[in-house]
Amino acid sequence: MKDNNSSRRKFLKLGLAAGATALIGGGGKVLSAVSNPGQASGETGEKVKLLSPDGTLVEVDKGHCHACPATGKEARQGIPNKKMVMVIDLARCRNARKCLEGCQSMHHLPPKIEWIKFFLLRDSKDTSPYWFPKPCFQCNNPPCVKVCPVGATFKRTDGIVLIDNDRCIGCKFCMAACPYSSRVFNWGSPDQEPLPADKKYSPETSWPQKVGTVGKCDFCPDMVRQGKLPSCVTSCPNGVYFYGDKNEDTVTNGTETVRFSEIVQQRAAYRYMEELGTEPGVYYLPPVNRLFDYKVGFQDLKPEEIQLYKKEANLSE
């Protein structure tokens, strides 16, 4: 029984479900005695799920979690054995822009800095327009990374392209190279909520942004490390964004969890302007059987903006 107890503690600490069957089976009892794990000093008793450096999911005490976002070399390497992907369902988007709001609040960005952009695309004059939310595509052959003179923007093994705002010299070459206009520049002071003194800058949080350097959607690796979904995914009221690990063949929008391979195959997913050879990590599901008419997306817009969208989509009225 002693043995059982110690392994039980380990189980609680690590949340590894595997040990549990052995525990119950081995104990031979239907219900086993589980005591509250002792609370060592510095522990809050609250657990957070984290990815350990070797890529397995562990649960640690919140008190030990200062190092959640990786810094330095680890931040450049990526989370092992992961390959983050996103699937965006265009049939559900109505330009609600809640994802942008979520993104801005989670990255402590002022409204003027927009990392997700919204387009009203129309492929030809005979087809109908559709809303097209666009984060950074985290290209697998990223033109932006190729051209950076100082390696301030880099591609990680988990597929994420990040920017090190401490290293960036602000040459903007990556902005010229990105064919998808995914990058924005901090022309002046970013006017951002300052970083609390006990936190350190990490490319994984992209906080704080620094004047004279580049910023963009970072796929929230710090959230992934905690086993949490990026804020755009959870703030979308229509479940447009599916996010997940291609290595697990699973993506989720917070409420639905589906197999990545199934959804992209069955719904004929495509990657935007794939012909450029950038191999984006974001897949789009074509806007068929839509939930909303595209005009719904005009609801909260200023008249000038509606005008601009109509011009871009070649809409007459």
Place this chain on the structure above:
Amino acid sequence: MEYNSKTYKNYETFKPQLESIGRYGYFFITAMVMIIAWGTYALYTQLSKGQVVTGMRDYVIWGIYDANFIFFIGISYAGALISGILHLLRVEWRHPILRMAETITVISTLIGPSYIFLSMGRLERVWHLFVYGRIQSPIVWDVIAISTYLIGSFIFLYLACVRDLAFMRDHPIGIGRWRNRIYKFMSANYRDTPKQRELLNQLIDLISIVIIPLAILVHSVLAWIFGMTLRPGWHSTIFAPYFVLAAVYSGTGVLILVMFVFRKIYHLEAVITKNHFNYLGILLMILGALYGYFTFSEYLTNWYGSVKWDMEVLYRLFDASTYWWWFFFSAFIGVLLPIGLIAMPRLRNINTIVFAALIAVTALWVKRYLIIIPTLETPLLPLHDLRPEFASYSPSWVEWSLTAMGIAIWLLLFFLFSKFLPIVPVVRVPVSEERDYFKLRKLARERILRRLISKTRKEKNVVVGIVILMILSSSLVCRAQDPVKSRLKLEFLNKSGTRMLTTKLTSKKDDQTIPLQGMQVSFFIQGEKDKVLLGKESTDEAGKATFTLPGKLDVPRNKEGKYSYSATYEGSKEFQPSESSTEIRDVFMKITFSQKDSSKLINLFAVEINQKGDSIPIEGSTVIFYVPRTFSSLKIGEQAVKSGHADLDFPVTLPGDSAGNLPVVAKFEDNDNYGSAEVSATMAWGKPLPPDVIIKRGLGDTNAPLWMVYTLIVLLSLVWFHFTYAIITIFRIRWLGNKALKEEQAQIGSK
């Protein structure tokens, strides 16, 4: 050392220029210094406020700084290519114009790159280029190429000046005597001994050969900064030769202008003759034709192919409301007018040639503007921005001021140089001169100083913070009202035998459900008579509080075999109390795996516990099978449990870990009797995950492809071999001169 009468005659022309600055000279210097001072203020503004003060924004990320950059590097071709080629071809008439050409090269190569720094957001991090430089980036190619080019041009200019420096050393000037010491030092003891002459001539030949490919490379690399991107109008294979050609064209134009100006102000009609203008004019015409040919070929191809974005850029260039008149000037006037003026003998004279050159040079600046801006205004996705300054580019006063400053420095340096050494080589054979190396250092030091001055701004943050605090506290005050309703929801979880009670505490505000954080929730179990307190937990930011039940509960089960749990929230000033309860029957679940023929199965065994504690197989309830994933659980199937058993095919197509280990979970979800009860087990039947492939070398990776490294090493060592050789030989010339001098003195002594 002896000089012939022609040399002295030449020198007579220049002596007054060297010895006095003149009224106009002072006026000119003052004007330039004023422009530079104004530019410095603009620079200070940009450094302290960031690039918001420029007209550049997220779409048009590069502006006239970069146009200036290409422009200056372009005109630097005057010296490198023209004088290099003229020298190698031993063209007789080159002598009077060589030094001007080479001075243009050196000064422009100094000014040009500073614009790249201006267009950088983080000037103070330039050193990152040396610490973290990646040779996959065309910008690094540029840094390497331009710095090498600058050194090369400097050596070239210096070599061509040695003879004149020696002459000046032998004929000290009366005013501004400090210069005599510089002449002496710089002249490298050149005494025109046969050996020295041979070495010097050989060196000049050598460096003019090296400088030509180097110059071509510099501009090609510059063109590749644009060519390597996927932008319409930039992603073109002919960009490198196109840029090179445009550069020679503008370089020749500037050379003609410089010749004209110095001829006028220093009265050099006898030295720089009409013929010079004629020859260079014809060269300009040929280059203009070639440049026109490239332009035509580029736009024709784009127009014919009519790819969507190429067409958009073309529309911009041909639309009168955007760039048509600029484009018309640069591509039509800038080519046809110079050709027309020079081609017709009746029109060709010094004035028309100079006018043609002026047109060509301006047209080429406009051309650089048109290369950069219309393309950037045509992103592949629509340029969607309501802010007018983001939607299109117009240079701000800061950019114009700094452009003016660059031109002013250029002119001033040129003028000062012409006061230091005759602008036309005095000693006929080749040439001679010097550029102040220390000025470079001084410029750098000044730049650092200016940067240090521009560090402030913190107060603003404090003010913003105080305002936020005030708003926050006022909103707290406003909230002191009647307590609002709270809602508590209790759920039972059984995770692989660990039983937990979890609650979610929320409240409604403006029709929105908000979680209550930091509230105490008490957990109870129904005993024989009273409720027994199990424990207390406080809620987290999601409003959740979880209590883990002890393994053994000292209360009896009720008749249905259930335990009755409840949770209460006592309420506070703001929120009313609330409670919630649930009755749960314990279950025991276990997963095993079995393989029959080719089918791999997950077998669930599930029993419930009755009042007496006996296990009874579950009948009928639905169990759902999941695979836990990073963010959520992937459902793989559901089954009704029959006499305690439920089977499901193992999801063999799902990837597991590197060994194929795949955990599966069987779960009763929100079951009326069991709450949420789940069990999990892992089996190595998933698809094994291949390990991460870490590519070490590649364009997008940390290290460059090997061929790139080798090419760079070979190219650099070739060039630097020659440079080093040149430098060593200069010292050798110096040493030879010393020896010659000593021998001479010994001879005189012995006589």
